[in-house]
Amino acid sequence: xxxxxxxxxxxxxxxxxxxxxxxxxxxxxxxxxxxxxxxxxxxxxxxxxxxxxxxxxxxxxxxxxxxxxxxxxxxxxxxxxxxxxxxxxxxxxxxxxxxxxxxxxxxxxxxxxxxxxxxxxxxxxxxxxxxxxxxxxxxxxxxxxxxxxxxxxxxxxxxxxxxxxxxxxxxxxxxxxxxxxxxxxxxxxxxxxxxxxxxxxxxxxxxxxxxxxxxxxxxxxxxxxxxxxxxxxxxxxxxxxxxxxxxxxxxxxxxxxxxxxxxxxxxxxxxxxxxxxxxxxxxxxxxxxxxxxxxx
Amino acid sequence: xxxxxxxxxxxxxxxxxxxxxxxxxxxxxxxxxxxxxxxxxxxxxxxxxxxxxxxxxxxxxxxxxxxxxxxxxxxxxxxxxxxxxxxxxxxxxxxxxxxxxxxxxxxxxxxxxxxxxxxxxxx
Numbered sequence: 001x002x003x004x005x006x007x008x009x010x011x012x013x014x015x016x017x018x019x020x021x022x023x024x025x026x027x028x029x030x031x032x033x034x035x036x037x038x039x040x041x042x043x044x045x046x047x048x049x050x051x052x053x054x055x056x057x058x059x060x061x062x063x064x065x066x067x068x069x070x071x072x073x074x075x076x077x078x079x080x081x082x083x084x085x086x087x088x089x090x091x092x093x094x095x096x097x098x099x100x101x102x103x104x105x106x107x108x109x110x111x112x113x114x115x116x117x118x119x120x121x122x123x124x125x126x127x128x129x130x131x132x133x134x135x136x137x138x139x140x141x142x143x144x145x146x147x148x149x150x151x152x153x154x155x156x157x158x159x160x161x162x163x164x165x166x167x168x169x170x171x172x173x174x175x176x177x178x179x180x181x182x183x184x185x186x187x188x189x190x191x192x193x194x195x196x197x198x199x200x201x202x203x204x205x206x207x208x209x210x211x212x213x214x215x216x217x218x219x220x221x222x223x224x225x226x227x228x229x230x231x232x233x234x235x236x237x238x239x240x241x242x243x244x245x246x247x248x249x250x251x252x253x254x255x256x257x258x259x260x261x262x263x264x265x266x267x268x269x270x271x272x273x274x275x276x277x278x279x280x281x282x283x284x285x286x287x288x289x290x291x292x293x294x295x296x
Numbered sequence: 297x298x299x300x301x302x303x304x305x306x307x308x309x310x311x312x313x314x315x316x317x318x319x320x321x322x323x324x325x326x327x328x329x330x331x332x333x334x335x336x337x338x339x340x341x342x343x344x345x346x347x348x349x350x351x352x353x354x355x356x357x358x359x360x361x362x363x364x365x366x367x368x369x370x371x372x373x374x375x376x377x378x379x380x381x382x383x384x385x386x387x388x389x390x391x392x393x394x395x396x397x398x399x400x401x402x403x404x405x406x407x408x409x410x411x412x413x414x415x416x417x418x419x
Contacts, residue, residue, distance in 0.1 A: 067409050098406055220309050220313075229308075233308050236307065237310055241400055244352070244378065244379020244380040244381075244400065245379060247378075247379075247380050248381050249381045250382075251381075251382035251384065254383075256382060258380070258384075258385075259352045259379075259380050260352070261352055261353060263355050
């Protein structure tokens with residue numbers, strides 16, 4: 001679901017798709033089968049014009065899309081094999097559903113894909129990583145912390161693990177946005193934790209009560225009447241498991257950190273003395289903000 | 297006779313999940329502690345057959361509580377259950393007398409193996 005999460009969110013932010021339309025698309029996309037033309041455009045094998053040409057010819061002959069495309073010289077046998085294998089995948093159903101629901105034309109879809117790659121400076125490998133759900137490569141592509149390489153990698157590893165755990169325990173539909181340096185920010189709720197070792201690493205998650213409540217319910221696999229101490233505890237434990245696993249990964253590299261218990265505050269105002277960064281993390285039920293930084 | 301198991305974790309989410317997991321593995325009486333200090337007191341008054349102990353907790357962490365429990369009862373069976381299974385924590389825990397370590401988030405199958413190896417009466 002990573003491709004539809006990232007690209008879908010981009011389309012929403014750009015105003016290319018309305019929220020209600022996107023919700024409908026996400027609901028129906030699970031029932032759709034991918035069309036070869038959409039796949040061919042996405043993989044860069046064919047242009048939208050070529051796909052339309054094939055469709056036009058198919059209207060007058062009893063032939064499959066692949067047969068016509070090969071006859072026209074648009075596709076090779078090898079490319080068709082790849083497309084047929086890809087067709088079973090869910091990751092591009094979003095594109096096809098957008099087209100079938102009349103929200104976007106083939107040309108517009110192709111254009112948006114290109115604009116998306118340009119806007120985020122994604123090379124072909126990075127774009128492929130989004131399609132394949134490779135969280136680490138995606139985090140690397142989206143994260144620039146203006147820090148030395150070692151710290152940059154430290155943050156990227158943490159963001160990667162955080163996103164993987166969200167996908168594993170909370171929501172398969174997760175996307176991240178560009179990292180932002182924080183000056184001053186206010187959150188209705190903030191859950192934070194310190195890792196102490198050769199330096200002090202601070203991480204926190206900020207967001208609204210509604211988004212945290214849903215996160216808590218999904219993580220604890222139970223329902224809560226309100227965002228009470230139990231729901232808060234579930235959110236804290238999600239962060240604690242993530243930071244704990246992160247500490248284990250660091251320990252495997254002979255870097256030792258200990259954890260402080262997570263804490264929760266309401267109406268938190270973050271006025272960092274040190275450089276802190278936040279990463280918007282979009283879930284299907286709203287956005288949370290992951291904060292990372294080192295303290296003196 | 298039912299075995300007594302003491303769970304010590306500051307997170308109610310974890311305690312609930314752990315109780316659910318344990319109940320599916322073994323018939324037992326479960327005693328809950330929310331920090332290391334409480335666990336030491338409850339260990340003394342209940343003498344449980346097995347203890348599951350978190351590490352990162354307020355007031356008194358799990359490694360300190362482990363030392364107190366082992367000082368009171370060198371035969372105590374304490375299993376550390378934590379997300380922070382770092383080399384340093386593993387070494388400290390084993391050196392202080394913990395008999396095993398379970399990494400959070402755990403799988404029930406792993407819990408079952410741990411319990412079976414430390415409580416032979418489990419079916």
